[in-house]
Amino acid sequence: MADLFSSDAAPPVSGHRPLADRLRPQSLSEVIGQSLILGPEAPLTVMLASGALGSLIFWGPPGVGKTTIARLLAHETELHFVQISAIFTGVPDLRKVFEAAKIRRQNGQGTLLFVDEIHRFNKAQQDGFLPHMEDGTILLVGATTENPSFELNAAVLSRAQVLVLERLPLSDLERLAQRAERELGQALPLDGAARETLLEMADGDGRALLNLIEQVAAWKIEGKLDTAALSARLMRRAAQYDKGGDAHYNLISALHKSVRGSDPDAALYWFARMLEGGEDPRYLARRITRMAVEDIGLADPQAQAICLQSWETYERLGSPEGELALAQALAYLALAPKSNAAYVAYKGARAAAKQTGSEPPPKHILNAPTSLMKDQGYGAGYAYDHDAEDGFSGQNYFPEKMDRPTLYAPVERGFERELKKRMDYFAKLRAKRET
Incomplete structure (x- = not known):
């Protein structure tokens, strides 16, 4: 998966060049956003100033600049830039990459190896990087959209610093839109509200925004479009959600803690976010019932029964009507009195049982x-x-x-x-x- 303003291939000599390619930054100072890693006292700035750039893992959502920053780091440090994707690269390909890097090193040229989707390599493949990182054959920069703590080997993590890249806020997306308008030589034919809607459609993804802008700029229209007209012409980008990845666990955590915090509005919001992302309502029904057991317990003995009834109602009605029953149970749990006393007692009993062994x-x-x-x-x-x-x-x-x-x-x-x-x-x- 490529990133903001990046491309592994050389720009075409002639013909149409995508807007993202034309706006690719030529220096780190031109990168929009990511001040937490590129600011005056931020990690990358300090590393470059001290001449001590080490192996890195970039963790963040798509379209926020992971590939671009890696490419610019190679330029800043005069390292040869090599990009591979864990999706398309096998063990024979890795051997060729390492051999080429060894030859460059013998000739006095270092190699910055950028590995996109590094979490998709298995343990053995990840271990294969270690000797080449340790002897200086490569400086590894990996990119992942998944939590490195769960997806990367401890040995790799111990030799690399994890830097978190964040979704671009609306202010940064607006700066990117203005840069695109200067490149295109025209203002977008949108009124204020429609322009804000366009930025929201990108959902924090700079590359997605540039693709949307390129579409809008190609329309031959008179005047300015309002939000309704824009929405009729463009589909809103699907929210980032992977039922087996970080987004799944982050959202269920937000849902559970909203219930525990007695906030029905927040609970219903995260519930809706998960449904919109394609989550299985049966999974949510099970988790909602778990909330009743763990966080409400005997403070409201009806809570568990209400959850089970809503689950059964969903099984009978299906989607979308059955999801309303789950939403009602969720609102009930959020407003119910909370207690984890029975949960704590159960864990204490288990601990005591282990400690006392087989006492009769x-x-x-x-x-x-x-x-x-x-x-x-x-x-x-x-x-x-x-x-x-x-x-x-x-x-x-x-x-x-x-x-x-x-x-x-x-x-x-x-x-x-x-x-x-x-x-x-x-x-x-x-x-x-x-x-």
Whole structure:
């Protein structure tokens, strides 16, 4: 996948040159945006000033300048620029690249190897870069749209610095549009609102914006188009969303935290974003039910049932009507009282179970179906709670060698407020029985 203003092929000698090719920056100072890595005190600026450019991983969405910046870095450092794509490059191709780089190095010329979609290389292929990075044969610059922490080998990450490139904001897209108008020698035939709509259609992707501008500039029209006319002529760019990638996990995290933060508007927004991106509503139904279990729990015992009912309703109605049931469940969860007390208690119980190993239950709560077991004290002294005062014996039910832990601590919210009263009541009775 190429990036903003970049092309691996040489510009055509004659004929039409795409606007993105014509506007390709000739120096890092001409790159629009990415001040976090190109600003006065930013990492790349400091590296270049100190003459200590190391291997890099550029992580960011499409169309934000990854390839362009890599090409300009090679120019700034007088390194030979080689670009490959992990999608189309196999092991034999890599060997040829490394051999050519070795020959250049022997002749006093370094190589900056730019690897697009580097996360698509498998572990063995990624490991193949290591010796050539270590002996200085190549300076590796990888580009990825996926989280390097999950997609790249630890060995590669330990030898490269990860730099994050961000989507271009509307202000940077406007600067890019103005640069395009100067190159084209004409203003875009759009009114103010339509111009802003055009920028929004690019969704932070500079290359996509230039493609849109090229289309608009080719129209033979009189006057200026408004938003409705522009939208009728252009399709809005599909939002970036990969059901198996970072966007998927980022959006479900935003959805879950919006519910936990009791914000139904934000929750419904992220829910809609995922549906618009093509997410399976069944996956969302499962995650919404999980939210009820983890973050609401017994503070509202109805929450889980409402989620399951909405899930069943979706299965009966399908899309799009069934998605409304999921949206209603989501709004209910966002406004429900929150508690993770049962979740915390469950994790604590699991930890205690691992720690205490195979300690047996106390003998007084063990059944004694045989005389031998009775002789061993099984069931001796068991107090039948229904016969006890207040229906509560206060006996110990933990292993005899284990100190009684406190695992479940209800919160003062929703139905758990009532459960806390019951917990406190039984705690007082238990203390009374023990004395």
